Amino acid sequence: MTHYDKSTIADLVDGRLEWSQLKAMMSNFKDPDRFDKYIAVLQERVPWDDQILLPLGPHLFIVRKADGSIVTKSRSGYEFGDYRQNWKLKARIRVRDTDASLQELYPAMMHCTPGWMELREYIDPLDGTLLEVEAVPPGYPVVHSFQPDLETFYREWLGRSL
Amino acid sequence: MSNGMGNRPRILAIDAGGTMTDTFIINERGEFVVGKAQTTPYDESIGFLNSARDALHYWGMGVEEAFSAMVSGIYSGTAMLNRLLERKGRTVGLIVTAGMEDYLRMERAIQTYLGYSYSDRLHIVTHHHNPPLVPRKRIFGVRERVDVFGKVAIPLYEHEARAAAEQLLAMGVDSIVVNFIYSFKNPAHEQRVREIAEEVMAAEGRQVPIYLSSELYPLRADFPRLNATLLEAYAAEPSREQLQRVRQVTRDHGARFDLRVMASHGGTISIDARELARTLISGPIGGVIGAKYLAERIGVHNVACTDIGGTSFDIALITDGEFQIKNVPDVARFLLNIPLVQIDSVGAGTGSFVRVNPGNRRIEIGPDSAGARVGMCYPEGGVDTVTITDCNVVLGYLNPDNFLGGEIKLDRQRAIAAVRQQIAEPLGLDVYAAASGVVELFEDSLKNNLLGRIIGKGYGPENYTLLSYGGGGPLHVGGYSAGLNFEDVLIPSWAPGFSAFGCACGDFEYRYDRSIDLPIFPGIDDATRMQLGNAINAAWDALADQVAAEFAKSGIPREQIRFKPAIRMQYYGQLNDLEFRSPVQRIEEPGDILQLVRAFEDLYAKIYYNAARTPQFGYLATRAIMTGSVDVEKPALPHRVETGPDPDPEAQVGMRDVYWKGSWISTPIFAMDRLHAGNRIVGPAIIEAPACTLVVPPDRWVWLDRNDIFHMRKV
Numbered sequence: 073m074t075h076y077d078k079s080t081i082a083d084l085v086d087g088r089l090e091w092s093q094l095k096a097m098m099s100n101f102k103d104p105d106r107f108d109k110y111i112a113v114l115q116e117r118v119p120w121d122d123q124i125l126l127p128l129g130p131h132l133f134i135v136r137k138a139d140g141s142i143v144t145k146s147r148s149g150y151e152f153g154d155y156r157q158n159w160k161l162k163a164r165i166r167v168r169d170t171d172a173s174l175q176e177l178y179p180a181m182m183h184c185t186p187g188w189m190e191l192r193e194y195i196d197p198l199d200g201t202l203l204e205v206e207a208v209p210p211g212y213p214v215v216h217s218f219q220p221d222l223e224t225f226y227r228e229w230l231g232r233s234l
Numbered sequence: 235m236s237n238g239m240g241n242r243p244r245i246l247a248i249d250a251g252g253t254m255t256d257t258f259i260i261n262e263r264g265e266f267v268v269g270k271a272q273t274t275p276y277d278e279s280i281g282f283l284n285s286a287r288d289a290l291h292y293w294g295m296g297v298e299e300a301f302s303a304m305v306s307g308i309y310s311g312t313a314m315l316n317r318l319l320e321r322k323g324r325t326v327g328l329i330v331t332a333g334m335e336d337y338l339r340m341e342r343a344i345q346t347y348l349g350y351s352y353s354d355r356l357h358i359v360t361h362h363h364n365p366p367l368v369p370r371k372r373i374f375g376v377r378e379r380v381d382v383f384g385k386v387a388i389p390l391y392e393h394e395a396r397a398a399a400e401q402l403l404a405m406g407v408d409s410i411v412v413n414f415i416y417s418f419k420n421p422a423h424e425q426r427v428r429e430i431a432e433e434v435m436a437a438e439g440r441q442v443p444i445y446l447s448s449e450l451y452p453l454r455a456d457f458p459r460l461n462a463t464l465l466e467a468y469a470a471e472p473s474r475e476q477l478q479r480v481r482q483v484t485r486d487h488g489a490r491f492d493l494r495v496m497a498s499h500g501g502t503i504s505i506d507a508r509e510l511a512r513t514l515i516s517g518p519i520g521g522v523i524g525a526k527y528l529a530e531r532i533g534v535h536n537v538a539c540t541d542i543g544g545t546s547f548d549i550a551l552i553t554d555g556e557f558q559i560k561n562v563p564d565v566a567r568f569l570l571n572i573p574l575v576q577i578d579s580v581g582a583g584t585g586s587f588v589r590v591n592p593g594n595r596r597i598e599i600g601p602d603s604a605g606a607r608v609g610m611c612y613p614e615g616g617v618d619t620v621t622i623t624d625c626n627v628v629l630g631y632l633n634p635d636n637f638l639g640g641e642i643k644l645d646r647q648r649a650i651a652a653v654r655q656q657i658a659e660p661l662g663l664d665v666y667a668a669a670s671g672v673v674e675l676f677e678d679s680l681k682n683n684l685l686g687r688i689i690g691k692g693y694g695p696e697n698y699t700l701l702s703y704g705g706g707g708p709l710h711v712g713g714y715s716a717g718l719n720f721e722d723v724l725i726p727s728w729a730p731g732f733s734a735f736g737c738a739c740g741d742f743e744y745r746y747d748r749s750i751d752l753p754i755f756p757g758i759d760d761a762t763r764m765q766l767g768n769a770i771n772a773a774w775d776a777l778a779d780q781v782a783a784e785f786a787k788s789g790i791p792r793e794q795i796r797f798k799p800a801i802r803m804q805y806y807g808q809l810n811d812l813e814f815r816s817p818v819q820r821i822e823e824p825g826d827i828l829q830l831v832r833a834f835e836d837l838y839a840k841i842y843y844n845a846a847r848t849p850q851f852g853y854l855a856t857r858a859i860m861t862g863s864v865d866v867e868k869p870a871l872p873h874r875v876e877t878g879p880d881p882d883p884e885a886q887v888g889m890r891d892v893y894w895k896g897s898w899i900s901t902p903i904f905a906m907d908r909l910h911a912g913n914r915i916v917g918p919a920i921i922e923a924p925a926c927t928l929v930v931p932p933d934r935w936v937w938l939d940r941n942d943i944f945h946m947r948k949v
Contacts, residue, residue: 089361095360095362096358096602098354098357098360099351099353099354099357099360099602101591101592101593102592104592234252
């Protein structure tokens with residue numbers, strides 16, 4: 073069975089692994105306890121004690137609070153409410169839909185035409201961390217990107233209750 | 235092996251591998267001794283000398299006595315390859331056509347996944363760029379352009395060339411490489427850059443060598459040409475010093491022969507040869523050269539060569555007495571335009587790891603390997619995953635007390651426990667059934683690969699003689715040849731040393747290639763044919779001069795050289811070409827062009843189909859090739875007196891329980907060196923030698939011929 077120690081997983085999270093290690097990891101069978109070690113590494117690094125149940129991004133997690141409720145929470149500690157709701161609806165949003173705002177990121181002619189596509193930046197209201205970016209046509213609904221089946225994942229894949 | 239008096243060593247073959255240096259010394263009767271010593275990478279001559287001493291002590295001979303009797307010495311090794319893999323080469327500066335400064339780093343994209351297993355080729359995140367041999371800051375673009383016809387489209391901007399040379403020298407480079415687009419069609423700009431760089435160097439009082447792609451590898455395809463030329467400057471030159479040191483050691487100890495190196499085209503060249511990067515791959519092709527030589531000597535034309543080592547299964551085909559040459563091979567994740575003997579490698583050898591895929595519960599073999607760490611049965615190796623060798627030990631094929639002549643003790647119980655825990659239990663199988671299943675799967679996959687190669691050439695196994703060598707070949711030959719009707723199955727008794735033996739069989743031969751790109755359209759008149767013929771002759775002549783110049787370095791006059799012109803052709807508009815020996819020595823008359831065309835058509839029909847031929851497109855002669863060889867002494871095959879079919883009673887050294895397809899059979903064990911020519915052994919049987927084990931399955935028998943080669947037959 074493939075097996076890595078926790079410090080290897082921590083290096084993986086930090087992007088510090090040697091290429092040869094990384095390549096071997098990708099080409100080999102997956103280590104069955106990766107999720108637990110990964111969560112343990114992440115848990116040590118967040119400034120709050122709520123239990124991480126699933127990471128949604130480098131700075132965004134689904135956590136269980138002391139009162140048992142399950143919410144989406146950012147690294148800074150901002151809570152977006154019940155994890156089944158789209159957290160983006162409670163984030164700060166910046167829309168880049170003009171040539172000037174798009175050319176802050178792209179050289180002219182290599183940026184999108186605002187009438188066809190806009191960039192929506194979803195930002196942590198507490199510390200301003202960019203949590204996600206959508207590139208969609210103007211008027212497109214806010215995308216609810218991921219609706220995990222936490223119960224099934226824990227019970228049937230990890231073999232324990234949530 | 236032999237001992238006692240009357241040995242006159244004739245030929246020395248050296249294989250300096252990454253860990254061990256092997257020497258193979260052959261006397262005039264074809265008897266040989268093998269020596270081993272640790273490779274000494276900082277100065278290979280030390281390891282070489284230790285290895286030669288080790289070999290010669292079997293004959294009770296000193297190095298001086300032996301070296302002075304030898305007529306020929308051939309070197310092959312991995313030093314240059316290691317220098318490349320470890321990026322420990324020279325500080326090279328590169329001048330290219332302006333606007334193309336990045337193509338070395340872009341690696342034509344393909345180098346991001348060269349050498350990968352099938353699954354990783356599809357697994358995009360595993361693709362990555364290699365550290366470049368020359369960093370971007372030492373790559374300078376100089377404005378110039380030559381078009382596909384060799385015409386100057388933009389003249390050379392000489393002041394830019396001068397500035398580039400000045401800056402490179404200021405950066406302290408050891409050498410300068412110049413590679414311009416289409417320089418093989420018109421080398422004027424590259425040559426002018428050299429002149430300018432030499433002026434700059436003279437002015438600054440510092441000399442570094444300059445390498446022009448149009449001189450070293452004047453072939454189409456810029457990127458492989460760049461790689462090959464860079465390799466020459468980066469890795470080959472420093473390796474030349476190593477070779478000179480080895481040569482010096484042979485001379486200091488009385489040798490009168492001139493040390494030669496195995497080159498990738500299948501011949502040996504002098505260590506003074508200009509294009510030394512051709513010797514980058516030498517070890518693995520030794521087996522194919524040996525097979526070709528063996529085939530000539532015993533009179534077979536088609537040989538399927540199979541070599542099982544610790545990490546790979548190598549297949550090469552010799553068809554009508556010739557091996558195939560690969561045009562643009564890839565070596566160590568580099569595309570090169572150095573012609574290489576075509577060997578197909580399957581990533582599975584005796585050291586390959588065996589795992590049960592937790593997803594689909596299938597057994598997967600390789601592609602990674604324990605290599606010299608053997609497997610779980612060798613605790614000192616520190617491996618934690620089962621290998622093919624472990625399965626062989628579990629099933630009783632391998633004698634745990636006689637692995638590498640007993641130098642390494644194997645722990646059978648540990649192998650059994652590991653196979654049980656890692657393979658058998660997850661699959662719900664008995665441990666022996668599991669090990670047997672693994673070996674069967676391994677052999678089936680080798681068999682399918684072998685069959686695929688033969689059928690791909692338009693032949694069937696019944697057209698070929700199978701030759702099996704390498705440390706693991708004799709162990710599995712019964713398995714991977716089962717059910718295929720080979721004309722014959724040969725296992726030389728010196729199978730583990732066959733590659734080294736093969737290096738000693740190489741011709742002293744130089745090969746030069748040059749892109750020509752001459753269209754031969756249908757319906758041309760005789761005058762046009764003669765024009766084409768003259769152009770081909772001119773290319774052959776120029777290459778022959780190069781061949782002669784290289785031989786002159788070894789003091790060999792032109793009259794002694796046997797020249798063999800060859801050519802590559804394709805239908806006009808195609809992307810790939812075929813290589814063949816020219817049926818005529820020179821194009822003397824218009825009809826000779828037709829002979830070339832006919833030879834191409836015949837070959838094309840053989841490789842593809844008759845119906846695939848499309849002469850209406852016309853032809854393109856893409857490349858002129860000239861090889862020149864001179865006679866050198868080759869090893870004699872062992873020659874033994876034939877006795878009766880029954881082996882001496884003392885040849886059988888014991889009985890061992892061996893697992894054959896579901897049942898344990900008490901199996902006789904023979905000592906290979908106690909068998910005589912003519913002896914016949916009916917399976918099941920196991921024949922052991924210090925470095926290899928020949929497994930004879932229950933439905934097979936083998937006999938040993940006069941040349942110490944086993945033949946395996948069906949009962």
